[in-house]
Amino acid sequence: MKETSLTDRQERIAGFKQSLIDRAVIGVIGAGRTANEVIKNLALTGFRSIFVCDMDSVSDTNLPGTVLFRKADVGEPKARLAAEGFERLAVAEGAKARWLCADACYGLGEGVLRRCDLVINCVDNTQTRLYISRICKLLEKPCVDIGISGFDWTHMASSPDSDKACYACVISPRDAHEALKRVRNSCDVTLSEAAKEDRAATIITAAAMAGGKAVETAIKILHYEEREDRSYDPFYGVITSYSAASGRTESFRVPLREGCENHLSYRELGGIRPSGLSADDELGKVLERVRELYGEGYSLSLEKDCVPVSNKAFIRRAFCKCCQAPIEVYRPQFSLSDEDLLCEDCRAAGKIPLLPSRAERIYRFSLAETEERILGMKLRELGVPALHILEFVSGDESRLPLFLELDGDGKEENI
Ligand SMILES: [Zn+2]
Numbered sequence: 049m050k051e052t053s054l055t056d057r058q059e060r061i062a063g064f065k066q067s068l069i070d071r072a073v074i075g076v077i078g079a080g081r082t083a084n085e086v087i088k089n090l091a092l093t094g095f096r097s098i099f100v101c102d103m104d105s106v107s108d109t110n111l112p113g114t115v116l117f118r119k120a121d122v123g124e125p126k127a128r129l130a131a132e133g134f135e136r137l138a139v140a141e142g143a144k145a146r147w148l149c150a151d152a153c154y155g156l157g158e159g160v161l162r163r164c165d166l167v168i169n170c171v172d173n174t175q176t177r178l179y180i181s182r183i184c185k186l187l188e189k190p191c192v193d194i195g196i197s198g199f200d201w202t203h204m205a206s207s208p209d210s211d212k213a214c215y216a217c218v219i220s221p222r223d224a225h226e227a228l229k230r231v232r233n234s235c236d237v238t239l240s241e242a243a244k245e246d247r248a249a250t251i252i253t254a255a256a257m258a259g260g261k262a263v264e265t266a267i268k269i270l271h272y273e274e275r276e277d278r279s280y281d282p283f284y285g286v287i288t289s290y291s292a293a294s295g296r297t298e299s300f301r302v303p304l305r306e307g308c309e310n311h312l313s314y315r316e317l318g319g320i321r322p323s324g325l326s327a328d329d330e331l332g333k334v335l336e337r338v339r340e341l342y343g344e345g346y347s348l349s350l351e352k353d354c355v356p357v358s359n360k361a362f363i364r365r366a367f368c369k370c371c372q373a374p375i376e377v378y379r380p381q382f383s384l385s386d387e388d389l390l391c392e393d394c395r396a397a398g399k400i401p402l403l404p405s406r407a408e409r410i411y412r413f414s415l416a417e418t419e420e421r422i423l424g425m426k427l428r429e430l431g432v433p434a435l436h437i438l439e440f441v442s443g444d445e446s447r448l449p450l451f452l453e454l455d456g457d458g459k460e461e462n463i
């Protein structure tokens with residue numbers, strides 16, 4: 049007698065191909081309430097391979113809203129627990145979840161997302177939503193975005209193609225400005241702690257509905273991208289929102305916003321090139337390798353023109369946030385807390401960092417102009433994550449920027 053598949057019931061749905069689910073790799077950004085529901089649904093529909101990224105640890109207040117966390121998990125990284133939860137619940141034999149405990153805007157290499165078939169964006173702040181949406185467009189990856197507020201939820205799928213509205217087409221200029229303010233606070237160096245806090249009013253019922261909808265869309269995208277089956281239309285560029293007050297779910301197609309910066313892809317910018325390099329290589333070696341392969345005059349640019357919602361400056365020197373004495377920092381800006389910007393004397397005296405700190409920010413590095421100490425630092429120490437895609441710019445305007453992937457990291461983190 050033929051053995052019945054564990055996913056037999058869903059395979060009876062017209063046109064359903066379990067093999068598409070079986071071989072897909074799904075990136076999940078965030079491991080909070082909505083991500084828990086997404087990951088649970090991915091596990092129970094037979095997905096075999098996911099990647100989860102989140103920077104936080106589980107707190108007491110997370111427990112009532114999360115199916116993958118338990119009381120004993122308080123204080124542990126959400127990303128790891130969510131990955132373990134996926135493997136525990138998965139119906140596919142040998143299912144594997146990879147995870148990363150990092151801020152997706154700074155610690156997640158773009159190459160990790162390049163190795164996913166689609167990305168589900170479950171984060172709770174506009175900056176990260178915009179950033180992930182931007183990277184997905186650059187990589188031509190479909191992206192499913194969900195958000196919850198109170199009993200309500202919203203959902204939108206963005207196409208890998210550039211001709212349909214994306215998340216950034218929808219966001220108001222005011223929200224985009226707020227998102228940028230979090231990273232570009234002109235009078236200070238450290239990120240605002242308040243901006244990182246999540247105190248939104250949410251409930252598991254909204255997360256459950258949004259999580260279900262997101263995985264339904266993920267399944268549709270896999271079918272649609274393979275054979276453009278209209279019955280599996282993921283409705284790219286359509287926002288669906290549920291309002292508990294009215295009891296209604298409404299959908300509308302968002303027009304492509306003229307001037308939306310989000311629609312270029314790496315392919316249109318010249319493509320992503322292999323490098324054999326790793327985030328553990330020293331900057332000097334990396335620049336020499338680029339000179340060897342592509343000629344003189346290229347500088348590494350930490351901030352990319354094509355990714356406007358980030359701030360990846362490297363801080364060489366700053367001024368003490370108490371007494372204004374100059375201090376040597378030599379660290380990426382995003383990694384700095386207020387306490388890191390006290391001089392040794394003020395720190396020893398237990399002073400409180402009150403003043404804004406002025407700092408010397410560096411964005412570009414070249415063999416000719418960068419100091420020895422920095423050339424001897426590893427890319428990782430400059431704030432570059434494993435498997436990242438780096439931009440190298442030339443002083444010669446006629447030469448396009450180069451985009452090189454740190455594929456030397458592929459062995460340990462390749463998904
Ligand atoms: Zn757009």
Ligand SMILES: [Zn+2]
Nearest residue numbers: 368371391394
């Ligand atoms: Zn001081």
